[in-house]
Amino acid sequence: MPDADVTQRPQAGQTLPVENKQVHSQWPVGAKPDDHSAMPWFQPAPWYQHLARFMGMTDSQCYMLGADQPGDSAAEWQLALYCSAGGRQINSLSNYYSPALGPKAPALPGDWLQLFETVGKTYPAIQRLQLQPLTAGQQQQLQQLQVPGWGFFFSHCSDNWTARAENYWQQRPSQLRNTIRRKRQKLVADGAHIDISQLATPELVAAYWQVYQHSWKPAEPNPDFINALLDLASHNHSLRLGVLWLQGRPVAAQCWLVADGVAAIYKLAQDQTFDHYSPGTVLTAALLDHVIEVDQVHTIDFLTGNDHYKAQWMDNMTPLYQLQAYRLNQPAALLQFALLRLKARIRQWKQRIVAVARTR
The missing domain is CATH 3.40.630 (Aminopeptidase)
Structure with a gap:
C-alpha cells in the first residue's frame, strides 16, 4: 500500500515516578x-x-x-x-x-x-x-x-474491532484501497509528507492538538491525561505518533500504541478544512504499513466503539x-x-x- 515519507526519531524521555498502593x-x-x-x-x-x-x-x-x-x-x-x-x-x-x-x-x-x-x-x-x-x-x-x-x-x-496483520491489504475492500491510492496521489502532488515517530516531541504534540482542535470531534475531556500518556508511551517505546503535513500545516494526526505484536489505534483526528483530501485515511494507511512492515505486529486493534467506518478496516468485531x-x-x-x-x-x-x- 502507499509509501510514506517516514521520519524515525531516537528514543528519549525520563522515567516517570511510580507510586503504587x-x-x-x-x-x-x-x-x-x-x-x-x-x-x-x-x-x-x-x-x-x-x-x-x-x-x-x-x-x-x-x-x-x-x-x-x-x-x-x-x-x-x-x-x-x-x-x-x-x-x-x-x-x-x-x-x-x-x-x-x-x-x-x-x-x-x-x-x-x-x-x-x-x-x-x-x-x-x-x-x-x-x-x-x-x-x-x-x-x-x-x-x-x-x-x-x-x-x-x-x-x-x-x-472491540480487530484484524490480522497477515495479508492485511488483500482482505480490505477494493473501494478502500482505490480511495487511498487516489487521495495519496493528490496529497503528494500538493506537497504533503508524513512523520511517524516513537517520541512525543513538542513539535509533534503541538501538531496533534492543532489538528484535534480543528477536527469534528468534541473537546477532549482531559488533555492533560493525553499529554501524560504520550510521555509515558514515549518512554516505554510503545508510541507511534503520526502526523500528515500539507504545505507545512498539520492536517491529520494519530496516536497508536504498539507492544507484544499488537498495534492499537488509540486516538485519531483530521482537520475538517481538508476533508476533501481524506488525510486521515491516508495517514491510517501509512501507519498500518509501518506497524506491519517495521514493527511486524500480528494484530491490529481498533479498540472500543462500534463506529461504522471501522468495518472496512477491520476483520472482526x-x-x-x-x-x-x-x-x-x-x-x-x-x-x-x-x-x-x-x-x-x-x-x-x-x-x-x-x-x-x-x-x-
Whole structure:
C-alpha cells in the first residue's frame, strides 16, 4: 500500500515516578510495576496513576489489588480499583481512556475467586463491585463461575474491532484501497509528507492538538491525561505518533500504541478544512504499513466503539461487557440485584411479544 515519507526519531524521555498502593502486597515508591496487562499492548500501573490523578481522585480512593502473597500464582493478576459510597461500591478504574481491565485481569478461575474473596474480606460493607470492560472470554469465564455470596449481572457496554496483520491489504475492500491510492496521489502532488515517530516531541504534540482542535470531534475531556500518556508511551517505546503535513500545516494526526505484536489505534483526528483530501485515511494507511512492515505486529486493534467506518478496516468485531456483582448478604444489594434481574426479564418478555406480533 502507499509509501510514506517516514521520519524515525531516537528514543528519549525520563522515567516517570511510580507510586503504587496495593492491598496485601505494598510496593515501595519507585518499584517496578507488573508489566503484564489485560490486553497484549498493556496499560501499565502508571497509566492508571495518571488516570486517577486527572479524574480528580485521591490516594485514599484508588489502589492496586493483587494476590495475598507475592509468590502466589494469583500474583500474575492486578487490578486498579477505586472506592465510592463510603466503601459500599468498588469499581474498576476505567473509562473511555482505558479500553481494557487492568493492569492485568485475572486469567484463571482461581484468580477470579481470590479477587472476590479479597474484596469481601477487605470491604465487609461492600454492596457492589463493578468491572468493565470485560472481553467475551472473560464474561464467559465469570458466567460459569460459582462465587458464594455474590450475584452477577452482565450487560453489553461496547465493542472491540480487530484484524490480522497477515495479508492485511488483500482482505480490505477494493473501494478502500482505490480511495487511498487516489487521495495519496493528490496529497503528494500538493506537497504533503508524513512523520511517524516513537517520541512525543513538542513539535509533534503541538501538531496533534492543532489538528484535534480543528477536527469534528468534541473537546477532549482531559488533555492533560493525553499529554501524560504520550510521555509515558514515549518512554516505554510503545508510541507511534503520526502526523500528515500539507504545505507545512498539520492536517491529520494519530496516536497508536504498539507492544507484544499488537498495534492499537488509540486516538485519531483530521482537520475538517481538508476533508476533501481524506488525510486521515491516508495517514491510517501509512501507519498500518509501518506497524506491519517495521514493527511486524500480528494484530491490529481498533479498540472500543462500534463506529461504522471501522468495518472496512477491520476483520472482526467482538462485544465487551460490564459486570455488576452484588454482595447478596447485604439486604440493599440483594434488593438491587433482584430488581435489576426483574427489569431484564421484563425487557426480554417485551421483545418476545413484539417479535411474535411481527410474525402475524
